[in-house]
Amino acid sequence: MFLRPLLLASLGAIVAALPALANTVSHSTLDNGMEVVVIEDNRAPVVVHMVWYRVGAADEPARKSGIAHFLEHLMFKGTDDLAPGEFSAVVEANGGRDNAFTSWDYTGYFQRVAADRLGLMMQMEADRMTDLALTEDQWRPERDVILNERGQVVESQVGRQFNEAMLAALYKSHPYGTPIIGWRHEMETLNGDDAKAFYRQHYAPNNAILVVAGDVSADDALELARTHYGAIPANPDMVERARAMEPPHLAERRVTMEDARVGTPYVSRMYLAPTRHDTEDAAALQMLAALLGGSPTTSVLERKLNFEQGVALSAWANYRGMARDYGMFSLGIAPVEGISLEEGEAALDAAIVEFVQDGVDTEQFERVRQQIRASEIYALDNVQGRARQYGVGLSIGLDVDEIETWIDALDAVTPEQVIDAASLLLDRNSSVTGYLTRPTEEAMN
Template sequence: MLRTRYLAALPFAALIFLVLLGLLAGRGGSLTADLLPDTFRLSNGMDVVVISDHRAPVVTHMVWYEVGAADETPGKTGIAHFLEHLMFKGTDKIEPGQFSRIVARNGGQDNAFTHYDFTAYFQVIAKDRLPLVMEMEADRMSNLKLTDAEVLPERDVVLEELRMRIENDPAAELQSEMNAALYGGHPYGRDIIGHKAEIAALGTGDALDFYNRFYTPNNATLIVAGDVTADELKPLAEKYYGGIAERAPTFMRKRTQIVLPAEDKRVTRRDPRVDEATWIRFYPAPGYAGAGAEKGAALDVLGQILGGGTTSRLYRALVMEQGVATAVSAWYEGSRLDGGKFGFYALPQVGGGLEAVETAVEGEVARLLEEGVSDEEIERAKTVIVAGAVYARDNQRTMAYAYGEGLMTGMSTAEIHEWPDRVREVTKEDVLEAARSILAGTHSVTGELLPGERS
């Protein structure tokens, strides 16, 4: 299938900057319209969110399922992402492979993505074509048809995707090992795409079992952003989705607890495909829902102050003043139900070593933990983040993504809507307290990617 898929695992905070670069992304509570979205629930348990934006006769239609890679049965890793592929294989009404072609012929775009905590499908299309995509999406929610003829070749496609995205990318392999060290036996410690041997063993029955258990309206949320009101959407939602019966009970998650590292860990990989060394460090941190709105906003501001661009502390210190790095960044990844992380990334100067980079990062972190942050730093960071929120409102797909990701990872529509206000309220004391909670007295996972013979 001529489709570009991606696994939705980008940090909440990083996504806002992709928006500013004009790329598809989303950032939880920052991407809000002026009014709180309208919400209602259908009789079959399907939730509906309407984000009105009447600047153009276009809509973004998204269906989010509250199931992701972290919800897979042991031994069946990769099934969530595999089924995402298979959802384009057809129904009695739509021939295999025709779903995206129909959307394209009607002037629209579509895609899908898999996260640890959710799977989502979307179409961007003219308003007068909204009933068409709603009918199509509702059809495959209840009438997906799969046979070995469609399933087995697509399994090969997924295996090739694993080879391209993980096995052929030394940096991805390094981060896979680091996540395993950070999250231990929790599902966040494995790749969304799954384990290769387990993917290779997945079959048609596995896909249909997963589909019938989780792809039910009481486990789904419909989000429509664009030139539509709740009064206009409600009869359409009832017509196309309201008649779909619940095929299974509402999914109640039962996951293992994340066991934090009991000691600092280091993962070193050497690979002949690597031209320049890379240094990465992860600290365990709560997700947005676990941290709460105030602390989550403070962690975002902390990431911006430490490593959010050329005015950040780390860039000024490591690149401009000390000259030990050519690039450096820091970020907070909080868009996960069970726990997030705070990350650092740096590239040493040509001919330089990772030791100097690591020492310099640790020095700047220690200085922040001791001295706190300045008035100028916190105001600049908040201005950048809130300005990004304003720019992002110009993209209805981004708004739909933001609300979907936030709702799927434990936030409410009100918390998402009010996120810019929480950022504006962050104080220097909030940032220091947040920094000390995750960077002082906690154990980290450090990754080193080096040229050389494969290790």
């Protein structure tokens, strides 16, 4: 164990020496308002090209849940210049892969391709930023596709349905309580006009972020961006998104779901929490989550509930602060056989109370810090992951500095701040607690 202080010192040195590699990120804004981030990584002759729109499922009009994600699918259906499917076909003909994703706060489109094809990717992505063409022949079967997607990834997976029920209970007013893919009965009514209206309102350079990562210089990437995206006029009618916010939460909520498809019953709890916009609070919560649930072996909850008391198959804690309006802290326990969900929940709550009373284990705290510093090194290996970090951060409204100094913010957290942050978990008014369980024998007969 004599190694520990030595390691900490040397790791510090490694991280201090990193900038040569890590400091290859540049940020600028085109005249039409489109933000541009370039992350240089010359290890392989490949680039990731991503366009992020600051619009997502939380910006949908009433009764149109799922339209942001439906539009994402329809963006592959062609423009005035590109036939349906041709976008992906051209990417593939150039040896690349492409896809897209929708979240509550953002919608993103990306390609991975040989670095010398970057201009072509920009040309096509710029084309579909403004010139999407949609016919009924195209949107109708695609609506069946998203309904099938919902059937496959939500309705056939009881844990996902449970999660939907939990979120719907956590948010009384804010659209984070509506599933990204949409509610089935509303998805069934979506049409091409809805998609077009959403597209015209939100897709424009002054609502977009370009992230290029890989084997390209910042200057070259910016020059290409000016050529392809710079020509698109800003939309003067773009408005700052305004969403229904939460009223005060005065009562905790509880959800119980019984389903014969449940293999392992568990208890899940979600709390409304600060976002990354509150850097200090968010950093303390991130450290709290790492201490409580960051390891399947040494984290506080696993150690207490699984190793010491033997009441849990597993126990977890997680913090998600990368959101525009509300963050979330979640806890959970899957009890061992013979322990009820009620007993499991009580043990989970007692473990949190004990943690707050006893304070942070200094050695564990140091190990977590150690791993966070090392994770910076490992993260450099994943250029697409780095690109995503900037895309998510900028689209939820962080600035580049807030994204880049996050590790420093984590490093500055004290054990006392972690314990203060844990008080969030002691007030259940802003929380929902869910039980996912099998039907009782009686009900099954």
